[in-house]
Amino acid sequence: MALCLANSLIARRHFNPYDQLVRYKWWYKNGYMTSTGRCFDIGENTSQSFDEFQRRQESLAKDHQIPLEQLDFLSDYHLLANFNVDCSKIGAAGNGALMRLAPVPLFFHKWPIHAVEFSGRSGQITHGDPKAYDACRYYGALIVATLRGESKEQLLDNEFYVKHKPWFNGKRLHTDIEAIAKGAYKQRQGYDGGIRGNGYIVNTLQAALWAFWADENNFEKGVLAAVNLGDDTDTTAAIYGQLAGVYYGFKKLPENWRDQVYAKDFIKCV
Structure with missing residues (x-):
């Protein structure tokens, strides 16, 4: 899904949630941009x-007499402006909103306010809980700060949110996310200290940041720490890898891991 999001940003040259949902639907239904040719998780x-997005597309086609085969390629500004892209159930706070995030702050890092807001919106279209929106905003801000040259100490500063408050454009973080921003993830005992990498976005955010905090400045150690928490291991590691990958850089990733990455040439090009 991260590749779908990156493709959308490049193709549309801006943040277009309708187009993002189209590409996610292709991934879901047809295996678009997957490593196996099908959506397997x-x-x-x-x-x-x-599924809700597809239902809304079909309703749009019926109301405006649009052929179904044209729905994924709409360019009419007024139609798209009136299309409700928030397709999530109320209260959905799974970690899937966060695991695909990185292309947004990468694309908009020169404009932090836009990067942070679009990070939140990128998650909100599929996960409607305010905690999902704010988890994505906070993590997006961390990635932007990394790209702008801030040190690891600055990124993990318990006052990071306060010091970057203008980036959040007057919208306060949910208290659960703000607690993480203030250092709730800094648990030396890790799993025994209550860190859990499960499907709930608040817990996964905390777990990914714990892995970054505890990785001894080594990407491989951080990934293994994230995975060894158990539960939703691949997602926790993927979320860790977005921030840590930007911070450590391509050349510091294990070479044998880099060689196995799907679409690595495309990613390098992007």
Whole structure:
């Protein structure tokens, strides 16, 4: 899904949630941009959102007499402006909103306010809980700060949110996310200290940041720490990898891991 999001940003040259949902639907239904040719793992909240998006597309086609085969390629500004892209159920707070995030702050990092807001919106279209929106905003801000040269100490500063408050454009973080921003993830005992990498976005955000905090400045150690928490291991590691990958850089990733990455040439080009 991260590749779908990156493709959308490049193709549309801006943040276009309708186009993002189209590409996610292709991934879900047809295996677009997958490593296996099919979608083999998708959360309930995410799949429900894509099914709802398709229902809304079909309703749009009926109301405006649009051929179904044209629905994925709409360019009419007024039609798209009136299309409700928030396809999530109320209260959906799964971690799928966060695991695909990185292309947004990468694309908009020169404009932090836009980067942070669009990070939140990128998650909100499939996960409607305010905690999902704010988890994505906060993590997007961390990635932007990394790209702008801030040190690891600055990124993990318990006052990071306060010091970057203008980036959040007057919208306060949910208290659960603000607690993480203030350092709730800094648990030396890790799993025994209550860190959990499960499907709930608040817990996964905390777990990914714990892995970054505890990785001894080594990407491989951080990934293994994230995975060894158990539960939703691939998602926790993927979320860790977005921030840590930007911070450590391509050359510091294990070479044997880099060689196995799907679409690595495309990613390098992007």
